[in-house]
Amino acid sequence: MRRMGLVIGLRPEVIAEYKRIHADVWPEILDLISRCNIRNYTIFLREPENLLFASWEYHGDDFEADMALMRADPRMQDWWRITDPMQVPLSSRKKTEWWAPMEEVFHHD
Numbered sequence: 001m002r003r004m005g006l007v008i009g010l011r012p013e014v015i016a017e018y019k020r021i022h023a024d025v026w027p028e029i030l031d032l033i034s035r036c037n038i039r040n041y042t043i044f045l046r047e048p049e050n051l052l053f054a055s056w057e058y059h060g061d062d063f064e065a066d067m068a069l070m071r072a073d074p075r076m077q078d079w080w081r082i083t084d085p086m087q088v089p090l091s092s093r094k095k096t097e098w099w100a101p102m103e104e105v106f107h108h109d
Helices: 012-022 027-035 063-072 074-086
Strands: 002-010 038-046 051-058
Touching (some): 002 012, 012 038, 012 074, 027 038, 027 074, 063 074
Antiparallel strands (some): 002 051, 038 051
16 A cells, blocks of 8 residues: 655635535546545645645555556546646646655654
């Protein structure tokens, strides 16, 4: 199992809508997340900085293959067409990244 954390900005004018759609995520999206071996997925919002922090556990054997499956899914592409314009990627991220990954520096069960 691999724990992951990522961060991205959120446009202030869409906060209410972002919360609304995440309170009622499409079932196909939730199913895909599970099929891609992601568990304990949580997104936190920090205001007034408007930063989103995502945390999850990856329980698969091939993260790249699972992420390719997720990227190729038409329903996930529909979801991202809605959510991506709401987000503000960090300027320090790599060009190949949308959400910026974070280094785990501490964990306690």
